[in-house]
Amino acid sequence: MRKTTLRRGCAALATATSIALALTACGGTTKKDVANEGGSAAGAGKADPNAELKKGLTVGFLPKQVNNPYFTTADKGGEKALKELGSGYKEVGPSSATDTAGQVSYVNTLTQQQVDAMAVSAQDPGALCTALKQAMKNGIKVVTYDSDTTPGCRNAFVSQASAEDLGRTEVQLLAKQLDYKGEIAILSAAQTATNQNTWIDFMKDELKKPEYKNMKLVKVAYGNDDAQQSFQQTQGLLQEYPNLKGIISPTTVGIKAAAQYLSGSKYKGKVRLTGLGTPNDMRKYVKNGTVEAFELWDPAKLGELAARTAVALSSGQITGKEGETFTAGSMGEYTIGKDGVISLGKPTVFNAENIDRFDF
Amino acid sequence: MTVVTPQETPVADVPTSSGTRLVDRVFRMRELAILVVFLVMIAVTQAGNSEFLSEQGIKDLLLNATILVLVATGQSLVVITRNVDLSVGSTLGISAFAAGTHLQGGGNAVVAIALAVLLGIGFGLLNGLLVSLGQVPALVVTLGTLYIIRGIDSIWVGSRQITAADLPGGFVDFGSGGISAVPYLALIALAVLVATAYWLKHFGSGRELYALGSNPEAARLAGIPVRKRILAAYTFCGALAGLAGAMYLARFGNVDSGTGNGYELTVVSAVVVGGVVFTGGSGSVYGAALGALLLTSINSVLPALGVSSVWVLAINGILLILAIAVDRIVALRVAAALKKRNARHG
Numbered sequence: 001m002r003k004t005t006l007r008r009g010c011a012a013l014a015t016a017t018s019i020a021l022a023l024t025a026c027g028g029t030t031k032k033d034v035a036n037e038g039g040s041a042a043g044a045g046k047a048d049p050n051a052e053l054k055k056g057l058t059v060g061f062l063p064k065q066v067n068n069p070y071f072t073t074a075d076k077g078g079e080k081a082l083k084e085l086g087s088g089y090k091e092v093g094p095s096s097a098t099d100t101a102g103q104v105s106y107v108n109t110l111t112q113q114q115v116d117a118m119a120v121s122a123q124d125p126g127a128l129c130t131a132l133k134q135a136m137k138n139g140i141k142v143v144t145y146d147s148d149t150t151p152g153c154r155n156a157f158v159s160q161a162s163a164e165d166l167g168r169t170e171v172q173l174l175a176k177q178l179d180y181k182g183e184i185a186i187l188s189a190a191q192t193a194t195n196q197n198t199w200i201d202f203m204k205d206e207l208k209k210p211e212y213k214n215m216k217l218v219k220v221a222y223g224n225d226d227a228q229q230s231f232q233q234t235q236g237l238l239q240e241y242p243n244l245k246g247i248i249s250p251t252t253v254g255i256k257a258a259a260q261y262l263s264g265s266k267y268k269g270k271v272r273l274t275g276l277g278t279p280n281d282m283r284k285y286v287k288n289g290t291v292e293a294f295e296l297w298d299p300a301k302l303g304e305l306a307a308r309t310a311v312a313l314s315s316g317q318i319t320g321k322e323g324e325t326f327t328a329g330s331m332g333e334y335t336i337g338k339d340g341v342i343s344l345g346k347p348t349v350f351n352a353e354n355i356d357r358f359d360f
Numbered sequence: 361m362t363v364v365t366p367q368e369t370p371v372a373d374v375p376t377s378s379g380t381r382l383v384d385r386v387f388r389m390r391e392l393a394i395l396v397v398f399l400v401m402i403a404v405t406q407a408g409n410s411e412f413l414s415e416q417g418i419k420d421l422l423l424n425a426t427i428l429v430l431v432a433t434g435q436s437l438v439v440i441t442r443n444v445d446l447s448v449g450s451t452l453g454i455s456a457f458a459a460g461t462h463l464q465g466g467g468n469a470v471v472a473i474a475l476a477v478l479l480g481i482g483f484g485l486l487n488g489l490l491v492s493l494g495q496v497p498a499l500v501v502t503l504g505t506l507y508i509i510r511g512i513d514s515i516w517v518g519s520r521q522i523t524a525a526d527l528p529g530g531f532v533d534f535g536s537g538g539i540s541a542v543p544y545l546a547l548i549a550l551a552v553l554v555a556t557a558y559w560l561k562h563f564g565s566g567r568e569l570y571a572l573g574s575n576p577e578a579a580r581l582a583g584i585p586v587r588k589r590i591l592a593a594y595t596f597c598g599a600l601a602g603l604a605g606a607m608y609l610a611r612f613g614n615v616d617s618g619t620g621n622g623y624e625l626t627v628v629s630a631v632v633v634g635g636v637v638f639t640g641g642s643g644s645v646y647g648a649a650l651g652a653l654l655l656t657s658i659n660s661v662l663p664a665l666g667v668s669s670v671w672v673l674a675i676n677g678i679l680l681i682l683a684i685a686v687d688r689i690v691a692l693r694v695a696a697a698l699k700k701r702n703a704r705h706g
Binding site: 221235236239256284 | 409411412414415416417420424518519521523524525532533535536537611612613614656659660662663664665666668669670
């Protein structure tokens with residue numbers, strides 16, 4: 001589930017960007033309104049950064065799937081922020097992460113209930129568009145989080161982390177554990193997974209920096225997000241490279257399979273493992289010393305930022321245009337990037353000290 | 361295909377006719393062939409990478425094969441009766457989760473394993489009843505139960521998952537532990553395998569499975585309780601899939617609603633590569649176990665040699681086709697030899 005979220009999120013982002021690019025590219029020859037659709041659906045009004053945050057608003061959260069621990073954590077974060085801001089929260093959503101038709105009807109429900117804003121994690125970048133545009137026409141502010149729609153169908157997108165941040169920080173995390181020397185390998189998902197490959201490219205780029213001159217990436221292995229295959233690929237890496245010191249696994253399935261293998265083998269504690277994982281999956285391995293630290297964004301923060309963005313939009317502080325800034329409470333100041341994308345920032349690092357504070 | 365001469369009395373020590381001895385010898389050859397392929401593969405890999413057969417390496421090889429060996433043992437009984445059980449992957453998944461929830465609630469490990477096996481027996485009985493009473497092709501029935509069990513699993517499990525932190529440390533350690541290079545899980549699988557093979561070879565009810573698969577009609581006329589035997593084969597297969605589920609949990613420490621998805625095809629491949637002929641009536645569980653060992657080892661050999669894992673599926677497919685071709689040729693040869701001998705004695 002969570003791995004799909006990861007992948008979907010990035011796929012959606014990639015599609016959104018490419019569509020936006022395509023649309024801007026033909027903007028010169030087509031009608032003006034088509035070009036306008038390319039950017040985020042910034043409202044007609046002007047942003048007033050000094051506008052006061054409204055109270056008593058209702059923000060509806062529509063995750064990809066309800067009862068999914070990842071989204072439950074995210075939405076709880078949103079609820080907390082809204083309470084703090086004096087606004088109301090509600091959550092609706094389909095019980096299956098692939099029930100796109102169900103999600104569309106939930107958008108319509110929220111529109112009929114005349115909420116002030118909605119935060120949506122889209123199952124599909126295009127399928128929700130008509131319903132979301134209808135909502136925006138009715139004055140409802142639309143924020144997407146975790147998984148984006150095409151930029152024209154929402155006011156802003158709260159992105160969990162940029163591909164560049166994820167790729168670079170994973171290398172930094174491992175390098176620190178290895179004292180910047182030794183052979184390392186990557187255990188990825190499928191050879192064709194777009195998001196994984198983007199992250200791996202950033203990892204390779206990061207490794208070119210002079211401080212990593214004593215570290216060598218010897219191999220990228222593919223475990224196809226299957227426990228048994230990831231196991232055997234990890235075994236293969238360790239046999240093929242007896243001097244291997246560290247493994248980065250940028251997939252939640254891969255990292256937990258590799259961790260389970262390492263924790264039951266003679267390599268436990270000798271070969272360092274890091275990557276993207278969830279605290280619940282990894283808790284045991286962090287506690288038994290197999291894994292020192294790994295990372296992921298904090299879904300609660302993601303939900304909180306989505307809620308604060310929604311309120312800022314409804315209050316007129318921002319409209320979703322590039323370059324606008326707003327203050328998201330205690331989270332600090334955020335600037336809206338290209339296509340109305342707001343990036344949550346660097347991923348959260350989990351280690352033995354803080355892992356028990358997270359449950360997702 | 362090949363006909364194992366139905367024995368007059370379904371008891372052990374029947375004086376073997378020259379015909380059965382020939383068939384026996386051929387099949388021992390068949391198993392030997394897989395063993396040779398396996399050993400050559402291991403030797404080549406060891407020559408290319410001296411780390412491959414370290415203590416850890418041998419342990420990994422055995423552990424990788426264990427779960428597949430168990431499920432393949434059960435599956436081969438069903439295939440010998442000229443049926444198939446496609447629901448083993450789903451059964452494995454749901455039993456693993458059942459055992460996991462029990463352990464998560466602080467339950468006893470032995471009870472958890474028993475729970476997994478019982479659940480497997482339940483689904484095995486269901487399959488057996490549908491196939492034997494309904495007289496419907498096993499392929500369709502078990503395809504149906506594959507989806508039904510997976511459906512129940514999805515509804516029950518939802519987005520929950522069992523992680524290693526939920527399980528008692530001893531249980532997970534048991535999954536990766538062992539006596540020097542021999543893992544505990546492999547010992548369990550070996551015990552099951554030997555017992556099954558012994559029963560299949562030396563007990564009347566075991567021999568009857570072969571008779572049943574060779575010619576169901578003749579078996580019925582000979583007074584073999586066809587339904588009872590088929591039911592027993594399916595129940596046994598389900599039980600082993602359940603046990604494999606508990607082992608999966610101990611080994612991987614992580615179960616969700618997708619666990620075991622698509623596993624049935626790997627199992628069927630192992631069985632067929634191991635020389636259990638899909639048209640029933642021949643093959644042995646040792647062969648199936650060797651087939652499982654061979655298939656899982658390819659997955660370990662390629663990474664150890666640094667070959668891309670993309671090749672694994674293609675190589676598995678080639679092995680499968682080769683196995684079927686060999687079986688076909690052997691069957692034709694044996695049939696011809698038996699005919700000639702019978703004509704001479706006739």
